[in-house]
Structure formats: C-alpha cells, structure tokens
Amino acid sequence: MSFNETFDSDSFNKTNGDTFEPISETKSVSFYTPMVYVSILLISLVIFASRYRRKTIKELSELPSMFDESVARDLYFEIQGLAETGESKVHEKVVKAALLNRGAEAIRRTLKLKESEPQITVLYKNGSVGEEYWKRYQNEVKLTELEFKECIQEAEKLQPGWAQLFVAISKEICFNQAMARRYESILTRKEVNINQWALKLDDNGKLVD
Amino acid sequence: MPQSYDYDEKAETWPFFAMAVLVVVLLPLTLMQIYELFNSQKEEKFGEQTSTLNELNQVLVPQSIKKFRAKYKVKKSGVWSKKTLIVCLGWCLVAVIWKTIDSNEAVREAASTIFDPYLLLDISTSATEKEIRSAYRKLSIKFHPDKVAKNLSEQQRAVLEEQYVLITKAYKALTDEVTRENYLQYGHPDGPQATSHGIALPRFLVESSASPFVVVGYIALLGLILPIFVSRWWSRTQSVTKKGIHVKTASYFADRLFNFKPSQVVTSDLILDWLSNAEEYKIMYPHLGPKVFRNLLNDHLQRASNGEDLNEIKLRVVAKTHSLLFGLLDVSTNFRNTEISLAAIDTFKSIVQATPVSPESQIFQLPNVDQKRFSEGSVDDVRTLGKLFTYDEKKIGQILGISDESRLQETLKVASFIPRLKLLKAEFKVPGETVVTPESIPHIALKVLVVSPKHKAFPPSKFPQVFFEEEQDFEAQKDPFASALEQPPVPQTFAPLFPVERTGGWCALVMLQKDGKVIQTPLVVDRLSFSNLDNDFDKREIKDVEASFKPENWVVGTIKIPFSQPAPPQNGDYFFRVVLKSTEYFGSDLDFTLPMMVRDPPSEADSDKQYDDDSESDSDGEGDDDEDEDDLDEENDSDYTDIDTDTDGEEEKSLVN
C-alpha cells in the first residue's frame, strides 16, 4: 500500500539505517477492492437511513394525540357510514350537522394549539417535559391543520360553494358550543362547591345556620 | 505493516498510561468529595433549627411508619463513606505505580537519554546568545579534559569527559546552525534518534494463546459494554425530566392541563386522581393499577390502616407524592393555571398532614382530635387554629373532644407551634433604586414574621422602620437574594403520619391580577427563623398590646422572590397577587396583592411610596392610586371589547395570554 512507502521514507529510511532496515512490501490490490468497500459502506448507510426514517414515521404515527378524544371526527365518519351503507336512510341534514360539529371542534383545536404554543415551548425548553411531548405537539399542529382542511373539502362535497360560509358558521358554532358547555356546568360546579365547603342549604338555596 | 511492534516488556510505558487514566478519574472525584465535605460542614454551621415539636414529632409516629422509616432510611455520607474509601484506594494505587516507575531502570535510562541543552548548560530557555556563551565557557573550563585535576581515577575521568562532550554538544545545539537544526527537528543535536513504536501492553497479553481473548475483550468493550453504558445513561436522562419526574408522568400532567375544561372545578380529589396515574407508581408496582393507588392515597388521608403488605405499598406511594406534586406544580404554573397550582399545594399539605382538604382541615391536622365529637359538639364556629386559641384550655379540650389532660397538652403544643406568616412589609425592589423604573429588573422583597396561632395580633406599625432596613452596600446590590439565604433553614415539619421525616417551607406563587393567571414558576422558601414560636405572647393573657409588645423580642424574616420579567416600559401601576402557600401545614398561608408602581427615576418628583399591607386592617396602598385610574380603565375597556367583538368563548378565554 502506498502509505507504507511514505511512512518509511519519511521517518526511517534516510538517517537511521543502523536500527531499522526499510522493509517495503507492496501487495497488489485489485481495482475493485475499494469499490466493493465503498459500495458496502454506502449500501449499509442507505439501508440504515431508510429504516430509521420508517421507524421515526411509525413512531410519530403511534404518538398519542394531545387531545383526550376525537369524538366529533369519529361520529362524523360513523354517521357518514350510516348514510351511505345503512338500511335506515340517514337524512342529509344529519350528515351536515355532524360535519358542522366536526368543523367547530377542528376550529377549537386549532385555536387551543395556537394559544398553548408559548406555554408548551417554555415547558419543553425548561426540560419540564420530554422530547416526546414536544414531538406530539408538533405532530398535533400538523394533524389539526389537515383535519380542518378535510372538513372544508367535505363541506364543498356536501354542498358545492358552501366552504366559505361553512368556516364562518363553524366558528360561531365553536364559540356558542363552548358557552353552552360552560352554562351547563353551572349546576355541577354548584354541587362541587357545596361539597367542598360543606354547606347546608335549604330547598330555596338559602344557607341553613 | 512492515515493522514488528515492541511490547512493553520492561514496563516502560504502560504504568504511565495506567497512572494517567487513574489520575484523570481520581482528580474530579477527589475535588467533588472535598466540595461535598466542605458544603456539609457549612450546612452544619447553621445548625438544624430545632423546633420544640421535634420530640413530639418522634413520639407520635405510629409503629408501622417507624418500621418503614428505618427500612428506607437514606444514610448520609460522612467523611468515612464508601466514596472516600474508593478515592483513598485510588490514590494509594497511584502511589504504588509511581514507586514502580521510579524504581524502573528502563524508565530511568530512557529519561537520561533525553537531551536538554539548556539543562546541561544550566541556563534558562530564554537565555541570550551572550549568556549561552558565558555559561558554556564557565562549564568547559570546569570539565575540559585538560583542565581537570590529574589525580582522578580512570572512571571519574571518563564521566567528566562524557559530560564535556555533552556540554559541547549542547552549546553547539544552541549556536551552530546545523546542530541547532538537528536539535529542533529531532530533539537531538546528532540528528534523528532511534524511534520505536510500541504497544503499551505487556507481551503476554498480545502474543501467543492470549491474543484471541484480547480481541474478544476489545470487541466486548467497544461493541457491547460502551454502547450499553452510553445508551443506558442516555435513556435514563431521557426518561426523567429536569424536575425529577418520569417523562411519561410529565406528559400526562401536561395532557391533563392541556385538556382541562374550564367548566370543571379543581378539587383536591381531582389532583389525587391525576397523581394516581403517575408512571412512577406503574414502575414500582406493575401489577397494580391507578385505582389501587388512588384508594391507597385516600386511605392515607383518612388515616385508615391497611394490612401489613398493603401498608408498605401505601407508604411508598405516599412518599413518592413529594416529587410528583412538585412536578405537577411546575407544569401547572407553566400553563399559567392558578386554580390547579393552588389546589396542587393544598393537596400537598393534605398528604403531609394526612388530612383531607375540608373547611376543618386546620383543626383536623392536629393530633388526638376526635373528629366526630368536634363536628357534633361545635357550638361556636371554630375552623381555625387562631380562633381555637381564644378559648381557655378546658374549653379547647371540649371542642376538640380530648378528655385526657396529657394528650390535650400534646395537641395544644402542636397547635401553637404551627407557623403562621404575618406580612410586615412588601414591595417591588430594584437594587440601587428607590423606585421601580421602567424596564428595570425588580424582585419582590418581603418582611414577614413567623408567629404562632396563639399569639395576640398586633399591627405591623409596631415595628420601627430600622427592623426592615437592609444593608445597601455593593454586595447587597450585586446579589440582593443573599440576605435571605443567611437565615437558618426551616425546622423539620411536624408530620408523624408522613412516611419519611421531612422539612419543607412555602411555595411563592405570583399571579398577574389583570388576568388572574400565574406568571412564573414557584420559588420554594425554605429558610426562615421559627424562633418567634417560642415567644409566649398568648392572646388570652395579653390585655394591653401597647404595654407588653417589645419589637426586639421578635425575629423579622426576609423573603425575596425573583421576578421573572422586567418591569413594563410604561409608567403606571401594575397589580400582582403574591401567594405564599405552605406545603406542610394548613393555616400557614399568606395571600396578598402587591402593586408594582413603575415610575421614572425620582429626579423630578419623589414617588417613593411603599406598600404596606397588613392582614389586620385595610391597607392604605390602594388609596394612593387615583391618578392612575385612567390607565387602568383603558385596559379594562380593551379587555371588554376584546370579548364582545369576536373570539371569546370560555374555552378560548382560558387560553388568552
């Protein structure tokens, strides 16, 4: 090999004949040897890269959602399934209602993710949550965006030209639903408060002394 | 490769290698050990603050918990710990190796052949040519074969001659062009010396029958052991967050916060539900589920006893809540959720005191209380320790349902030593400034008094201003938090039912009053003198506060809370809610509003106003703010219109900011 020669000539050959005899053996190496070497290296790298990619994609798809449930979306598909295949003919307006519900939820999620962004970023940067949570968040942002687009496409399919109005209506529905949920929770919150503070009330809601 | 390698048969090199490795490992270890030793001594200097409750705290511990504590006691490493032993052994080994090197002929020989002209001529490396010449001349006179004494033996003569040759060589090396070149390039005036490349391993390891083992050893080391260690270290750092909880637990808490519906009411039960789902418990007891853990936590709060086996599980589950709750608090404050943060700390104290959160928690945390008799018999509405101490001892015994005199004394002692915080002075402070200037870096400086629930109330104005003054020298300005650290650490918590002995203080939370949300992660206040608790300033005996109050009998505590953001750029008043919430006791919390008055530096007008809050009377701070009313109204309006025009559903509302 060539590097043998330079090594020898540089440090041993010239001056110090008494201690070292220059021994140079040159093996003839086939032209293909380096080619084979490089190609094995490259192929193994490519295999590793593709495997790694596939694995990360799989991991990403297996990450649990940031949101506890996806009922609005699931129900829409369920109802759509009923409308297309079921024996009982589901009215077209029911499908529309389910889509509006799904659209409203998609908007809620988009807003929620956007508004939580600074907090989640700080959590991640402080090391309060792990790498996985951060990945889940970024994943969820993309998925929610996709979900929203899907809703608009579905709206266009159900009623051509409706898409723009659909978005405006979904927005109102989203906020009104949130308000309704809050309104409906008044009673349960009241019960919790009474328990928490061990209050005794009469039938008219007055405090019993 | 053409050459044959030399093995280190004379042990010339490998001892050096071994020693280098040893020293590289030992030095940091030793330093760490010394640092720890030094630090622990520093801690001891403060001394443990002995609370009068310490003895009772031991006596009242149930047998089962005593056993548990003995079993899981963490041994504190002293001077004679295992680590110190290892370090000492390591240094001994270094000494042994040093000895071998020192007595090794081969090494010595190698060292003597090293050619250093400066050493030979006995001059410094920066010597000028003139100095070199004169040194050479002096030495050559001494060693010249013609000049030496005639009466020397043959052998001595030879030595001197050799020395002379060396000196001449050295001189040439520094003056003659060719020799100098040789010296610089090869390290010897004669030109290159024989170099050999060896392996720092004895021959027996590499040659003959042992070589396969060495190869296998290398493969094992590089291919197995190293990767395993690295990956284990990596996965361990990855599985725990910086706050010390499992990443899965942290993710779970973050999910709960993220999915939290504003229509829910946060209660201690909800927090306990969350805790029961911690990954830590799953790892400790893979065969048990969250429901079991939840029940165990509940049993702990109800002070219910379980069987022997379950009891240990329960105590371990309870002991773990400490880090989990701090983890949850970290996540919830980052999500800016006030309700959950406060509920988490309430849950904390309820676990520490094994008392559920209820309106009677302050009373029920005490030992020996008959909860049934208390609930049935209470004529007056006694819910606080302070109220309890307005009655005489006999009546207290009746209220709490304790008929045994000695047990009543125990209970009273505990009750009177549960610390209450009394706010004397609170302000936003910028070091070196009299006011908070726009965009400065303020911190919250508090003066508090640790008082007992039995103490008679007195207004903070009883303290002359000198008590609150701090040195304003350069050091204090450079590190304004140092003065708070000079206080002794808080004493052990009275918590006989908690699985481990514990100390803990207060969590300082800061909220923005405008939106009512937390603005920074909590600071743990764990240094405060409790010596005031020994004062006998009994509210049942003191009739005339004026006459019996002596400020010099009281120790004023200092709390400094760093503020996470700079002051706003605009002048004005900004209001913050500061909550000091005890993680240990019910009835020890402090909750007040503190305005940050941002003003230009006081060259034009003196706006040096401080806000003195006291929980006893109306604070005068609020009265001063009329001139800023317009500012705030404006803010209010914009907030209002925000809601009216578009986006604000409650789900969304909770996320604004």
Add this chain to the structure above:
Amino acid sequence: MSLTYDANSKLLALEDASFDELMNLSQINKLTQNLVGESNPNFTPQPRETSTVMIKKLFETGLQQTKQHKFPEALKSISLALEMSQRKRAPWEAFAVQLQEVQFMLKNRVDLCLVQGRFVDALQDLEFLQNTGLTTSDVFIRKTDALIKLQQFELAKVECERGLSLDPSNVKLKALHMESTRRLAEYNGDQ
C-alpha cells in the same frame, strides 16, 4: 359504537356513551333540529328575529316581577328566558349577540339570587360571567359579597383585591375589602 338513528325525529342515540360522546351527540342533534327548521341552505350567523323577540318577552316579564318585588317569580322568569336562549337559538347565530344576551340576563339573575339569599347560585353565575370575560367591578363586588355571606373570607379577600387591582378607586370594593379583612381576622381569632 352502536349508533342508532331514528328516521322520524332524525335524532341519533348511542348506547353506553361516554361523557364526551353524549355531549357531541347532543350537539349534533341540536344542530340537526335547527338545520331541519332552516329552509335556506346558505344560512348565515344572523340572529333570528323570532327567538330574539320571545326571549326578550320572557325576560321583560321577569323585570316587571322584580319591580313588583315578586322575586321568586322573577327568578323563575329570568331563568326560563335564559333556558330559552340556550335552547331556541341556533348554534350558528352570532356568538357575540348570544354571549351579550346571556351575560345581560345572568347579571339580573345574580341580583335576584343575592336578594333572596341564594348565594351559591349567585356565585356560580358570577363565575360564569368572569370566565366569559366580564371582569367589571360590579361582578367583583357581587362575588365578594356572596363569598362573605358564604363565610369564605379568604376567598372573598382574594376576589376583592383582584377587583381593586382592576379598579383601584372603587368605593364599594374598598368598603368590602375592609369588611372581608375584618371578618377574616375574626375568623382567625385575631380580634
């Protein structure tokens, strides 16, 4: 999921539904009912006149009864008006209008509750108002008052101080702050 569909009422039902499923189903059913009643496929968020008038009428009855000091009846009317606004309005009618309507009626209901000593009810309505972004001094004054009456002095003081932070010169809040600190001191045996 075993989703069932009633072709007559066009409503959906689900067996063993979770809380979220139930909530979503009722939301969808409500949307369906409103869609069936809507003939224009390109409906807009414009509020419907009919429901506005009906709710207003009910609410005004309540106000009348309040004037006549028939508080229990007034409370019922206003609660009914609120119920109607929740039930009769389509979910897509402008949120800004719906929120204002609910907030306005709730403010009146709060006062009716306070007058009749229904402090827990008042507190919940007040919390709804706060959560939907209504943070005027009036809300803080009423909430502090309700909390004092419920003997939650610590919370009352916290609430009052937040109110004062937003409106530092409010006389009523200042008075309430004094009262809550005094009551709290008493509660803690400091007086």
